[in-house]
Amino acid sequence: MPAPSTAAAVPEIPRLALPGSRLRRLGIDTGDELVAYLRSDSPICRAEGFSAHSRIELRIGERRIEAMLNVVHGELLAADEAGLSESAWLRLRPGPDERVVFAHAPSVESLAHVRAKIYGHALESGQIRAVMRDVAARRYSGMELAAFITACSDGHLSFEEIMALTEAMVDSGNHLHWPNPVVVDKHCIGGLAGNRTTPIVVAIVTALGLVMPKTSSRAITSPAGTADTMAVLAPVELDLGQMRSVVERTGGCIVWGGAMNLSPADDVLIRVERALDIDSEGQLVASVLSKKIAAGSTHVLIDIPMGPTAKVRDAQQGRSLSQLLQRVAAGFGLQLQALLTDGGQPVGRGIGPALEAHDVLAVLQCRPEAPADLRDRALLLAAALLRQGGLLHDEADAYLLAARTLASGRAWTQFQAICAAQGGLREPGRAAQQYPVASTLAGRVAAIDNRQLSRTAKLAGAPLAPLAGLSLDVRLGDRVDVGQPLFTVHAQSRGELAYALEYVSRHPRIVEVVPP
Structure with a gap:
């Protein structure tokens, strides 16, 4: 006769599903972050004590997403309504009359591995795979993703961890195969x-x-x-x-x-x-x-x-x-x-x-x-x-x-x-707002700061504003006169142009000119 087990049997506890709510597409762009909105006095918030930044699960039939909750005070939503950000709406794809069911999101077990990495511990292949699986499933908040990225930066990944991270990223998405021996x-x-x-x-x-x-x-x-x-x-x-x-x-x-969907875990990390x-x-x-x-x-x-x-x-x-x-x-x-x-x-x-x-x-x-x-x-x-x-x-x-x-x-x-x-070749356009940044000295171009030029272009709106950026008018070693353009800032709005030029005014040596 087998010896009796000393471990207590743990019954499977059904997760609580809360009543369905009507959905509204709020048109709020939250980037890749999935966000749901509920009124602070909604029955769901009252019943479960949901608060701002709670991780919750939303289900419509077999479709489900996990989202961060933002709590609304005021009349933006009715008490029985739930709002969705653009990314959450596109991911859940609700029909016209479908109602969503809320539940507590399951705990993200792999966060324990992130905490271990923060404290300097090396991660095993299975632990990295678990983190990437949850990252690809978008179960990490932006703060949690930032913590993982920071913990792995500045030489804190061993060669074995880099190999494991590469493999886990590959396995998180689709694989392409080609019949050609050389690709x-x-x-x-x-x-x-x-x-x-x-x-x-x-x-x-x-x-x-x-x-x-x-x-x-x-x-x-x-x-x-x-x-x-x-x-x-x-x-x-x-x-x-x-x-x-x-x-x-x-x-x-x-x-x-x-x-x-090639290496989708990496796509999530790239945004952070x-x-x-x-x-x-x-x-x-x-x-x-x-x-x-x-x-x-x-x-x-x-x-x-x-x-x-x-x-x-x-x-x-x-x-x-x-x-x-x-x-x-x-x-x-x-x-x-x-x-x-x-x-x-x-x-x-x-x-x-x-x-x-x-x-x-x-x-x-x-x-x-x-x-x-x-x-x-x-x-x-x-x-x-x-x-x-x-x-x-x-x-x-x-x-x-x-x-x-x-x-x-x-x-x-x-x-x-x-x-x-x-799908067809298109002709690139030109930005309506352009401003040449001129040299205040006569001399020779001695240095060009890649980072500050890129920063200027981003402040002008690039890459989200595709016509924005800057065009470089000189090269290293060129001789320039006073008033000659060094580079030209391009922007799609006056506000972004002003934003970029304010940065330029505080960094006068983006293109450095020295006297002859």
């Missing part, structure tokens, strides 16, 4: 204003027969990401089926990865990293490589710009990041090459989605006014991918082939085909 991709780690090489590179290498299904992210800490710039030129929010169709027709695409202006090395590596692995890439080129005001300040830091990227990539069977490039000044003239799009078109169309530095950098990266993809082995031959493909118009024809397949 190439590139990524720039950022920190360099402008530098919109990706559309040019994709056009060149796919025109020559390589397959490059490029999934790009929105801006994290910059005035524009590749997806932001490409969205000015063509639709980028394609689903998996649409993306496959574009790649089958043209050999490549340039789309927003977030629309295809943008607000915190944090992009630490371990999280950067996991973020970049998880997207490449999930997208089905086999060969990846990483551009690492180095400069005193770039994300990577010197060659030592660049080599360290390059080695870490290569170690992690090797662990997943990914062929990776890192190029350490010059990040001493912006690449191209435009900084901001539409302004960078104008630069891209000028290079692809081989116009005389096209920025030579953007053209040369794109050719360098395209040549490296041609070698990685096995088309050529000699560096000089690869560069020459890339240059001929651009000069002949083949790359421009290919780019037009990609845009047409994605």
